Amino acid sequence: xxxxxxxxxxxxYLAPAMTDSEPLLSTLDALPEAGRIRSRKVSGxxxxxxxxxxxxxxxxxxxxxxxLKSAAxxxxxxxxxxxxxxxxxxxxxxxxxxxxKGGVGKSTLAANLAIAIARTGKKVGLIDADVYGPSQTKLxxxxxxPTAEDKRLNPVHAHGIRFLSLGQLVSPGHALAWRGPMxxxxxxxxxxxxxxxxxxxxxxxxxxxxxxxxxxxxxxxPDGAVIVSxxxxxxxxDATRAIDLFGKVSVPVIGLVENMSGYVCPHCGERSxxxxxxxxxEAAEAMGIPFLGRIPLDQSxxxxxxxxxxxxxxxxxxxxxxxxxxxxxxxALETAPASxxxxxxxxxxxxx
Numbered sequence: 001x002x003x004x005x006x007x008x009x010x011x012x013y014l015a016p017a018m019t020d021s022e023p024l025l026s027t028l029d030a031l032p033e034a035g036r037i038r039s040r041k042v043s044g045x046x047x048x049x050x051x052x053x054x055x056x057x058x059x060x061x062x063x064x065x066x067x068l069k070s071a072a073x074x075x076x077x078x079x080x081x082x083x084x085x086x087x088x089x090x091x092x093x094x095x096x097x098x099x100x101k102g103g104v105g106k107s108t109l110a111a112n113l114a115i116a117i118a119r120t121g122k123k124v125g126l127i128d129a130d131v132y133g134p135s136q137t138k139l140x141x142x143x144x145x146p147t148a149e150d151k152r153l154n155p156v157h158a159h160g161i162r163f164l165s166l167g168q169l170v171s172p173g174h175a176l177a178w179r180g181p182m183x184x185x186x187x188x189x190x191x192x193x194x195x196x197x198x199x200x201x202x203x204x205x206x207x208x209x210x211x212x213x214x215x216x217x218x219x220x221x222p223d224g225a226v227i228v229s230x231x232x233x234x235x236x237x238d239a240t241r242a243i244d245l246f247g248k249v250s251v252p253v254i255g256l257v258e259n260m261s262g263y264v265c266p267h268c269g270e271r272s273x274x275x276x277x278x279x280x281x282e283a284a285e286a287m288g289i290p291f292l293g294r295i296p297l298d299q300s301x302x303x304x305x306x307x308x309x310x311x312x313x314x315x316x317x318x319x320x321x322x323x324x325x326x327x328x329x330x331x332a333l334e335t336a337p338a339s340x341x342x343x344x345x346x347x348x349x350x351x352x
Contacts, residue, residue, distance in 0.1 A: 027071050033064055038086065045079040047072045053085040055197030058149045061085055093200045093333050094191075096222040096251070099229060100238025102133065102207040105259040106228040108305055109295065109322075110204035111139045112312035113226070116319070116326035117200055118160045119312070125155060125198040127190045128165030129216070130206045131183040137167040141308015144168070146193075153193040159313040162198060164190045184215035191220050200333070207238075217249040223333055224254035226292065226325075231258055231279035239280070243287060254332045255290035256280050257325060260297040290332070293325045 028037055028049070039050040049068050053061045065083045072081040097110040107130060114126040128136035137143055140158040145168050147154045155162035166186060195201065203222070206212050216222060225246045229239035239256065246253050258280030264271050275297070284291040295301070301318055304311045311318040312326075 027075055028068070031067060031071055033067055036064065037068075042078070045077060046082065047075070047078050047080070048082045048084070050084045050086065052087065054087045056087075057196040058152075058154055058194050060196070092195070092198060093223045094203060094220055095200060095254070095329065095333070096203045096205055096213075096216060096225040096246075098205045098213065098225055098227055098242050098246070099207050099235075100227075100240065100242040101235060104207075104228050104230050104235055104239075105295070106130075106207065107133075107135045107139060107204050108301070108310075109226075109228050109257060109259060109325075110202055111136055111305075112310045112319075112322040113326055113329065114161050114163075114200075114202040115159050115310055115312040116322040117202070117330060119323070120326065120330065122330070123197050123199045124161045125195045125201045126161050126163035127187075127201060127203045128163065128167060129187045129190060129212060130204050131166060131186065131212055132206055134165045134167035134170075136163055136165040136204060138308065139305050139310060143172075149194070153189060155193055155195060159310060162195065164193055166190075181211075183212050187212055187215055188219060191216075208242075213242075213245060214249070217246070217251055222251050224252045224329075226254050226329060227256045228259055229256060229280050229283075230260045230275045231277055232275045233279060235275075236279050236283045240283065240287070243289065252332075253289050254329055255292035256284040257292045258294045261294035263297040266299065290328070292328050293321060295321050295325075 028034055028040065033051065036051045036053070037049060038052055039048075041048050049072060051064060051068060053064055056064060065085060068083050069081045072078055095113075097106055097113065099106040107128070110128075111126065114124050118124040126136060126140075128134045130136075140163060142156060142158050144156045146156050146164055153164055155164045156168065191201070191203075203216060205216065225242075227239050227242050227246075229235045243253050243256070258278075260275050261280075262271055262277060280294075281291045296318075298318060300316075301311055304314065304318075312322040313319075
């Protein structure tokens with residue numbers, strides 16, 4: 001019998017030289033999941049298998065465990081099969097989408113940004129953390145409620161992404177009269193859900209600079225923030241406050257998006273600027289942050305959003321504006337240096 005470094009291995013571990021274990025070894029190696037097996041041993045008729053479940057959702061983990069148990073149980077002499085699953089933490093990026101005030105199209109931008117990033121081949125999740133006005137269920141066209149397992153939510157799939165929204169957890173039209181701690185706790189549940197192999201999480205934050213923003217910065221440390229504004233001065237005043245908040249808590253600002261930028265009449269083709277023009281680009285330059293692009297004020301965007309078919313998912317004329325912003329966001333995430341976690345005391349002090 002061949003020897004390994006002069007020492008015989010414990011008989012419990014499977015190896016090609018162990019004739020009594022060869023059937024189990026060959027059975028497992030024939031499985032599609034064989035590459036996930038990290039160790040296996042047999043002792044007293046009990047087979048113990050350790051497999052890597054990194055990147056798998058709850059259902060996929062159950063299937064992996066069941067398949068391994070079924071295959072091992074078919075081997076003569078095996079009276080019990082035990083399967084242990086391990087998983088490494090994914091190297092996941094988190095992008096906050098924020099605005100200083102409501103009504104600037106932040107949620108529409110967040111949904112289309114997530115889908116546009118997913119269309120580049122990335123695996124993306126979207127969190128609707130807009131506690132007081134969750135709208136992603138409408139924008140994505142599904143009211144499907146998420147399931148839960150082991151106290152973790154399982155995201156819903158739509159338009160090539162996974163998403164969770166507080167709108168899935170309350171009745172339509174029901175007001176969420178939550179104080180800060182409750183809102184922050186709800187955000188934590190969404191972030192800590194079972195996102196599987198998602199590489200990027202896009203978080204649609206509520207407008208303003210309150211508890212939810214601070215909670216996300218303190219607990220989850222976004223890799224960057226995208227700020228949404230219209231071109232008008234009133235909106236830019238509040239967008240500047242949002243940018244200042246992320247600077248104080250050491251969250252990099254990826255850039256500023258100018259939404260509702262220009263309107264082209266579908267009848268005569270004349271362009272007008274009901275909210276002004278170029279204000280966000282000028283503000284970005286003045287603050288020394290990147291300008292990510294413009295999204296025009298377009299009836300088709302409104303109609304598609306109301307119908308639950310985001311323009312970024314259709315590949316139509318309006319999708320390119322979102323795709324261009326997505327490319328810039330991805331480039332920023334790939335080159336951004338790792339940042340240190342900011343303690344809660346610094347965040348509270350910085351907000352004062």
